[in-house]
Amino acid sequence: MIEKRPVGDSGITVAPLALGGNVFGWTADEATSFAVLDAFVDAGGTMIDTADVYSAWVPGHQGGESETLIGRWLKRDPSNRDRVVIATKVGFTSGLAPAVIEAACEASLRRLGIETIDLYYQHKDDESVSLADSLGAMDKLVKAGKVRALALSQFTPQRLDEAMITVQDRGLARPCALQPWYNLVERERLEGPLLDVATRHGLAIFPFFSLANGFLTGKYRSRADLGKSVRGDRVADYLEGKGMRVLAALDEIAEETGAALATIALAWTMAQPGITAPIASATSVRQLADLTAAMHLDLSADQIARLDAASAEAVPA
Numbered sequence: 520m521i522e523k524r525p526v527g528d529s530g531i532t533v534a535p536l537a538l539g540g541n542v543f544g545w546t547a548d549e550a551t552s553f554a555v556l557d558a559f560v561d562a563g564g565t566m567i568d569t570a571d572v573y574s575a576w577v578p579g580h581q582g583g584e585s586e587t588l589i590g591r592w593l594k595r596d597p598s599n600r601d602r603v604v605i606a607t608k609v610g611f612t613s614g615l616a617p618a619v620i621e622a623a624c625e626a627s628l629r630r631l632g633i634e635t636i637d638l639y640y641q642h643k644d645d646e647s648v649s650l651a652d653s654l655g656a657m658d659k660l661v662k663a664g665k666v667r668a669l670a671l672s673q674f675t676p677q678r679l680d681e682a683m684i685t686v687q688d689r690g691l692a693r694p695c696a697l698q699p700w701y702n703l704v705e706r707e708r709l710e711g712p713l714l715d716v717a718t719r720h721g722l723a724i725f726p727f728f729s730l731a732n733g734f735l736t737g738k739y740r741s742r743a744d745l746g747k748s749v750r751g752d753r754v755a756d757y758l759e760g761k762g763m764r765v766l767a768a769l770d771e772i773a774e775e776t777g778a779a780l781a782t783i784a785l786a787w788t789m790a791q792p793g794i795t796a797p798i799a800s801a802t803s804v805r806q807l808a809d810l811t812a813a814m815h816l817d818l819s820a821d822q823i824a825r826l827d828a829a830s831a832e833a834v835p836a
């Protein structure tokens with residue numbers, strides 16, 4: 520039995536692992552994406568994370584490929600709509616002007632083939648638009664029934680606080696979640712002021728890059744391994760220092776538990792204060808099994824403490 524967790528004050532609850540959708544149409548073709556989505560739901564997963572911009576970085580793509588694929592998967596078996604919470608995002612390259620948000624929401628709804636987006640994110644802060652205007656546009660989408668709940672991604676602590684004060688002062692729909700970069704080798708991106716602000720405002724937290732682009736699976740141990748995926752160049756910096764200490768601690772706990780490194784890394788994240796569900800992706804059903812297993816792995820206090828110690832910043836000499 521997988522215990523669900525509340526998404527802030529939205530009334531939505533989710534299983535403690537969200538499936539990352541940036542691979543759909545990028546490193547996972549349609550058949551593989553459908554198989555991964557089916558296996559995720561079969562394993563008790565309930566939340567799918569995507570964005571209108573996925574996967575615009577692939578030559579020949581415009582963005583929208585991931586949402587389109589999820590839309591086709593939902594159409595193939597409409598009963599899945601009631602099983603999943605769909606989160607998508609606006610504004611990564613387009614910015615957050617009200618007219619942009621309005622049009623982007625319509626386009627996402629069309630590609631996904633749904634009437635309401637469950638969780639709609641501002642993908643990253645856009646300081647060229649006032650928070651009152653961008654959050655006002657998001658509020659209108661909630662009032663129109665096109666969006667159920669709002670969220671923010673890639674905000675600084677100061678701007679997150681300002682956003683939450685803005686909605687309170689103006690009586691706008693309140694974001695219920697934050698999506699920051701966070702994992703065992705990137706703890707400082709969340710822990711500290713950002714976590715404090717999110718906690719103070721009662722926000723759910725959904726970390727992205729939860730596997731550090733695959734590094735925390737243990738498949739990259741030297742530069743020779745970087746060719747194992749198109750993502751390899753993103754993990755090169757982890758091959759020294761803290762990254763290798765974290766892998767050593769994960770290896771040790773893998774010996775003790777029999778669990779895969781990815782499973783342990785996600786279970787550690789799920790156990791951190793304030794975390795609702797890490798977001799991670801898989802490019803095969805085999806990989807996915809290591810991810811969903813994390814929903815069933817309880818690490819001991821001692822194992823968590825060893826991972827905490829290995830992932831702490833090195834004390835300067």
Ligand SMILES: NC(=O)c1ccc[n+]([C@@H]2O[C@H](COP(=O)([O-])OP(=O)(O)OC[C@H]3O[C@@H](n4cnc5c(N)ncnc54)[C@H](OP(=O)(O)O)[C@@H]3O)[C@@H](O)[C@H]2O)c1
Nearest residue numbers: 539540541727728729730731732733748799800802806809
């Ligand atoms: N808000 C934002 O700005 C933002 C930014 C980035 C991502 N996101 C979201 O967060 C999600 C998660 O991030 P991510 O998908 O980029 O990275 P990630 O979850 O850190 O890494 C996932 C990748 O690791 C590899 N992998 C997974 N399981 C494995 C296993 N068992 N064995 C070996 N390799 C395995 C796969 O890539 P290969 O097979 O190619 O090695 C997989 O695509 C995204 O999908 C997206 O929804 C949001």
